[in-house]
Amino acid sequence: xxxxxxxxxxxxxxxxxxxxxxxxxxxxxxxxxxxxxxxxxxxxxxxxxxxxxxxxxxxxx
Amino acid sequence: xxxxxxxxxxxxxxxxxxxxxxxxxxxxxxxxxxxxxxxxxxxxxxxxxxxxxxxxxxxxxxxxxxxxxxxxxxxxxxxxxxxxxxxxxxxxxxxxxxxxxxxxxxxxxxxxxxxxxxxxxxxxxxxxxxxxxxxxxxxxxxxxxxxxxxxxxxxxxxxxxxxxxxxxxxxxxxxxxxxxxxxxxxxxxxxxxxxxxxxxxxxxxxxxxxxxxxxxxxxxxxxxxxxxxxxxxxxxxxxxxxxxxxxxxxxxxxxxxxxxxxxxxxxxxxxxxxxxxxxxxxxxxxxxxxxxxxxxxxxxxxxxxxxxxxxxxxxxxxxxxxxxxxxxxxxxxxxxxxxxxxxxxxxxxxxxxxxxxxxxxxxxxxxxxxxxxxxxxxxxxxxxxxxxxxxxxxxxxxxxxxxxxxxxxxxxxxxxxxxxxxxxxxxxxxxxxxxxxxxxxxxxxxxxxxxxxxxxxxxxxxxxxxxxxxxxxxxxxxxxxxxxxxxxxxxxxxxxxxxxxxxxxxxxxxxxxxxxxxxxxxxxxxxxxxxxxxxxxxxxxxxxxxxxxxxxxxxxxxxxxxxxxxxxxxxxxxxxxxxxxxxxxxxxxxxxxx
Numbered sequence: 001x002x003x004x005x006x007x008x009x010x011x012x013x014x015x016x017x018x019x020x021x022x023x024x025x026x027x028x029x030x031x032x033x034x035x036x037x038x039x040x041x042x043x044x045x046x047x048x049x050x051x052x053x054x055x056x057x058x059x060x061x
Numbered sequence: 062x063x064x065x066x067x068x069x070x071x072x073x074x075x076x077x078x079x080x081x082x083x084x085x086x087x088x089x090x091x092x093x094x095x096x097x098x099x100x101x102x103x104x105x106x107x108x109x110x111x112x113x114x115x116x117x118x119x120x121x122x123x124x125x126x127x128x129x130x131x132x133x134x135x136x137x138x139x140x141x142x143x144x145x146x147x148x149x150x151x152x153x154x155x156x157x158x159x160x161x162x163x164x165x166x167x168x169x170x171x172x173x174x175x176x177x178x179x180x181x182x183x184x185x186x187x188x189x190x191x192x193x194x195x196x197x198x199x200x201x202x203x204x205x206x207x208x209x210x211x212x213x214x215x216x217x218x219x220x221x222x223x224x225x226x227x228x229x230x231x232x233x234x235x236x237x238x239x240x241x242x243x244x245x246x247x248x249x250x251x252x253x254x255x256x257x258x259x260x261x262x263x264x265x266x267x268x269x270x271x272x273x274x275x276x277x278x279x280x281x282x283x284x285x286x287x288x289x290x291x292x293x294x295x296x297x298x299x300x301x302x303x304x305x306x307x308x309x310x311x312x313x314x315x316x317x318x319x320x321x322x323x324x325x326x327x328x329x330x331x332x333x334x335x336x337x338x339x340x341x342x343x344x345x346x347x348x349x350x351x352x353x354x355x356x357x358x359x360x361x362x363x364x365x366x367x368x369x370x371x372x373x374x375x376x377x378x379x380x381x382x383x384x385x386x387x388x389x390x391x392x393x394x395x396x397x398x399x400x401x402x403x404x405x406x407x408x409x410x411x412x413x414x415x416x417x418x419x420x421x422x423x424x425x426x427x428x429x430x431x432x433x434x435x436x437x438x439x440x441x442x443x444x445x446x447x448x449x450x451x452x453x454x455x456x457x458x459x460x461x462x463x464x465x466x467x468x469x470x471x472x473x474x475x476x477x478x479x480x481x482x483x484x485x486x487x488x489x490x491x492x493x494x495x496x497x498x499x500x501x502x503x504x505x506x507x508x509x510x511x512x513x514x515x516x517x518x519x520x521x522x523x524x525x526x527x528x529x530x531x532x533x534x535x536x537x538x539x540x541x542x543x544x545x546x547x548x549x550x551x552x553x554x555x556x557x558x559x560x561x562x563x564x565x566x567x568x569x570x571x572x573x574x575x576x577x578x579x580x581x582x583x584x585x586x587x588x589x590x591x592x593x594x595x596x597x598x599x600x601x602x603x604x605x606x607x608x609x610x611x612x613x614x615x616x617x618x619x620x621x622x623x624x625x626x627x628x629x630x631x632x633x634x635x636x637x638x639x640x641x642x643x644x645x646x647x648x649x650x651x652x653x654x655x
Contacts, residue, residue: 050086051203
C-alpha cells in the first residue's frame with residue numbers, strides 16, 4: 001500500500017524465513033544458529049538506539 | 062564525545078550525586094516513561110512516574126498502578142534502560158533501595174550502561190536485580206559513553222574524604238562529621254598576637270609548652286557574618302547581583318588536594334560542596350557565642366544558612382538544629398523585627414529550587430516549661446500536705462481544713478497542667494507553620510550533636526555532614542569525645558615567624574588543646590592540611606575578626622583529623638632485626654649522601 005508497509009513485508013519475509021528454517025532444523029535436528037545470531041544483533045541495535053536516547057536525556061539536560 | 066555532566070555543580074543537576082537517566086521502552090519501541098535524576102529524585106522514580114505509576118517511598122517502596130491492566134502488562138514486557146547501575150543501598154529509613162523499586166515495578170529486562178563507580182557498590186545493584194529473576198545486561202551497551210557521563214563523579218567519590226566517609230558510615234552508621242570553627246586564645250589575645258606562640262618563646266609571662274594550649278577554646282569562624290550581627294551582609298556582598306564577589310572571597314586559596322581543587326574548593330567552606338548536609342544551630346539562650354542571650358547573636362546560624370547557604374549546590378541540604386521550645390523565638394516571616402537585615406527567611410524555609418530546608422527539634426528547655434515544672438512540684442507539695450491534713454482530720458475531725466488543703470493542691474496541679482498544655486499547643490502550631498512554609502520538621506531523640514549525627518545517619522543515610530559551629534567550649538569537647546566529629550577545620554592566630562613547619566606544630570597543638578586530652582583524643586595534621594592567611598596584608602581576607610588595636614591578626618587555617626583513643630585496642634609491636642652495614646660499604650658510600 002505504501003512505503004511504511006515495506007517494513008511489514010520485511011517482517012513477513014522474516015517470519016517466512018523463520019518458518020522455513022524451523023522446518024529445516026526439525027528435519028536435520030540442528031539449532032538455527034544463523035537465525036539466533038541475527039536476532040541478537042537486532043536486539044543489540046534496539047538496545048543501543050534506546051540507550052543513546054537515555055544518554056541524550058542527560059546531555060540535553 | 063558526550064558532555065561530562067555527571068558531576069557538575071549546576072542548578073538542575075543531582076550534584077553531589079551523579080546525573081543519570083532512565084528510560085522505560087515497550088517491546089515495540091515506544092517510550093513509556095523517561096527521567097533524568099536531579100537533587101530531589103532518582104531517574105528511575107521519574108521514569109516510573111512518567112509511565113503512570115504512583116510511587117511512594119515508605120519502609121519499602123509503595124508502587125500503585127492505574128486501574129487498567131494495560132500498563133502493567135506493557136511494563137512486564139518492557140525494557141528499562143539505565144545509564145548507570147542502580148544502587149541496592151538503603152538511604153537510612155527514609156529512602157529504600159532503587160533496585161527494590163525496579164523489582165516492584167514488574168520490569169522483566171534491564172539494560173545498564175555502566176556499573177556503579179563506587180567499588181563497594183559496583184555490580185551489587187545488578188546482582189540484586191538478577192537474583193530477583195530480572196534479565197540484566199550491563200557494561201555491554203554504550204558503556205564507554207555512559208562512563209563519560211559520570212566521569213567527574215567517579216573521580217570525586219574516590220577522593221580521600223568521600224572514601225573515609227563511606228568507611229565511617231559503614232562502621233558506625235552515622236556520617237563523618239566536619240566541625241568548622243575557629244580556635245582563639247581565650248585568655249589574652251593581645252599577648253597572643255604580640256608575642257606569637259613559637260615553641261620556647263615567652264608567652265604571657267611564662268615559658269610556653271604544649272600544655273598551655275589547654276586554655277584554648279574554639280570560637281566562631283572569622284567571617285563578617287560572625288563579626289557583628291548588626292552588620293548588613295548586603296553592604297559587603299551583594300548576594301543577588303554580584304555573585305562574582307562571593308566567588309572571589311571564597312576562592313582566595315585552598316589546600317593542594319587534587320580532589321578538592323577539582324571542586325573549586327573554598328577556604329571558608331572547605332568541604333561544604335561535597336557533603337550531604339550543612340548544619341547550623343539556633344542555640345538556646347546562654348549556649349551561643351558571646352553573651353549568647355540576645356536573639357540577634359543566636360540567629361547567626363540561621364543567617365549563614367539563608368545567605369551564604371544559598372551558594373551551596375541545591376543537593377546539599379541545609380539543616381537548622383534548635384530546641385522545640387525555642388520555636389517561639391524563631392523568625393518565620395521577613396516582617397519579623399528580630400530578623401537580621403538582608404535575610405530572606407521565608408525563602409529559606411520554602412527551600413525553592415533546592416533540597417527542602419530541614420529543621421531538627423531537640424527537647425526543649427524553655428522558661429515556660431521550667432515554670433510548669435516548678436508549678437507541678439508545688440502542686441505535689443500541696444497534695445502531700447493535703448494528704449497529711451486529711452489523715453489528721455480523720456483523727457481530729459477537722460474536715461474543713463483537710464478539704465481546703467486538698468483544694469489548694471488541686472488548683473496548683475491544674476495550673477501546671479494548663480501551662481504545659483498551652484506550651485505544647487503553641488509548639489505544635491509553630492511546627493505546623495514551618496511545615497506549611499515548605500520546611501521538613503523532625504524531632505530528635507536527645508539533644509547533643511552526636512544525637513543529630515545518629516539521626517542523620519539512621520534516618521537519611523547521610524555519609525558526610527559539616528557542622529558550622531557557633532562557639533565551641535566544653536560542649537564541643539564532649540561532642541568530639543562522643544564521636545560526633547572526625548575532622549576539624551579551625552582558624553588560629555599563630556606567629557608567622559618560623560615557617561610553615563612550626564606553624565603547623567603550633568596549630569596542631571592548639572587544636573589538640575581545644576579538642577580534649579591526648580589520652581582520649583588525638584589530632585593529626587599534615588603539611589598540606591595547613592594554609593596561611595595573612596590578614597594584615599592588603600589583599601587578605603577582609604572577614605577576619607581577630608584584631609588587636611584595630612589591626613587584624615595573622616592566622617592559619619588547619620583542617621585536621623581527630624580520632625578517639627581506643628584504650629581497649631591492643632597494640633601490636635613488630636620487631637625487625639636489622640643487619641649492620643658492612644663498614645667497607647659505609648666508607649665507600651659516604652660521599653654520596655654528603
